[in-house]
Amino acid sequence: MKVHFHGTAAFEGIPSLFCHCETCKQAKVLGGKNIRTRTSVLIDEVLKIDFPADTLHHSIRDSVDMDKVRDLLFTHSHSDHLYPEDLLIRAFGYAQFNEEEELHLYGHDLPIKHCSQLLATERHRFQFHNLKPFETVHTQTATITPLLANHDPKETCLLYLIEKDGKTIFYGHDSGWFPKPTWDWLKGKKLDLAILECTTGNAEQCDGHMNVKDTLKTRDWLVENHVMQAEGRIVVTHFSHNAHLLHEDLVQIFEQSGITVAYDGMQLEI
Numbered sequence: 001m002k003v004h005f006h007g008t009a010a011f012e013g014i015p016s017l018f019c020h021c022e023t024c025k026q027a028k029v030l031g032g033k034n035i036r037t038r039t040s041v042l043i044d045e046v047l048k049i050d051f052p053a054d055t056l057h058h059s060i061r062d063s064v065d066m067d068k069v070r071d072l073l074f075t076h077s078h079s080d081h082l083y084p085e086d087l088l089i090r091a092f093g094y095a096q097f098n099e100e101e102e103l104h105l106y107g108h109d110l111p112i113k114h115c116s117q118l119l120a121t122e123r124h125r126f127q128f129h130n131l132k133p134f135e136t137v138h139t140q141t142a143t144i145t146p147l148l149a150n151h152d153p154k155e156t157c158l159l160y161l162i163e164k165d166g167k168t169i170f171y172g173h174d175s176g177w178f179p180k181p182t183w184d185w186l187k188g189k190k191l192d193l194a195i196l197e198c199t200t201g202n203a204e205q206c207d208g209h210m211n212v213k214d215t216l217k218t219r220d221w222l223v224e225n226h227v228m229q230a231e232g233r234i235v236v237t238h239f240s241h242n243a244h245l246l247h248e249d250l251v252q253i254f255e256q257s258g259i260t261v262a263y264d265g266m267q268l269e270i
């Protein structure tokens with residue numbers, strides 16, 4: 001299975017619009033893996049998680065054929081994860097393509113409501129699927145189970161367990177320490193890859209996200225509960241410029257735990 005990290009930043013991106021913090025200044029000078037756009041991942045070119053406004057940039061930067069994507073999963077409705085206006089580009093009259101195949105959209109009530117309302121007056125090729133936490137769904141490309149995140153009390157934010165071609169991925173942002181039902185549900189599962197977040201770096205105060213301590217505690221929990229082997233593949237993503245950590249700082253923090261720090265454009269095979 002090919003996992004392609006399109007973007008690896010939190011809401012603001014790095015360097016962030018309007019920001020003159022040292023991290024943003026250094027990221028501009030150093031470039032490369034320090035440049036981070038809003039988080040999204042593409043699996044085997046057909047299953048995409050989240051749809052930020054940076055999707056156009058991702059498709060140009062990495063030569064991604066977005067028309068190959070069959071299933072689009074949303075974690076929640078915040079604008080750095082769902083920019084529904086750009087889905088209009090796939091409606092009739094905007095995109096030119098021969099296929100009549102539909103793109104299936106999956107999320108809880110709010111993202112699906114935003115997308116269906118926006119597209120209501122258009123002829124389009126979308127199917128909408130309302131997900132319920134812990135109810136497994138067979139999509140066109142994978143078997144997915146939405147799990148509860150601890151992110152924004154105003155909506156039901158989701159994490160995902162994704163099973164495809166005999167491999168299992170846990171997709172774990174945006175969330176602070178997971179709600180108990182999610183930990184309970186993960187017990188007994190076997191993961192080939194866990195994608196975790198570390199939005200706030202070394203900050204002590206962390207609201208709806210993980211800091212370094214939480215990310216490492218999550219890794220330990222997965223190993224102690226035999227959900228992952230000690231040498232299992234863990235990737236960390238969704239970084240904020242307000243954590244004030246450049247890519248090499250993050251690599252130093254996580255390399256002794258065997259955790260890979262994602263960067264924009266990174267691809268891995270599991």
Ligand SMILES: O=c1ccn([C@@H]2O[C@H](COP(=O)(O)O)[C@@H](O)[C@H]2O)c(=O)[nH]1
Nearest residue numbers: 010011012174200205206207209240242
């Ligand atoms: O504990 C926290 C939580 C958030 N931030 C800042 O907010 C943004 C994005 O947060 P979202 O909840 O994803 O909208 C993050 O990049 C930080 O700048 C924080 O500093 N501390």
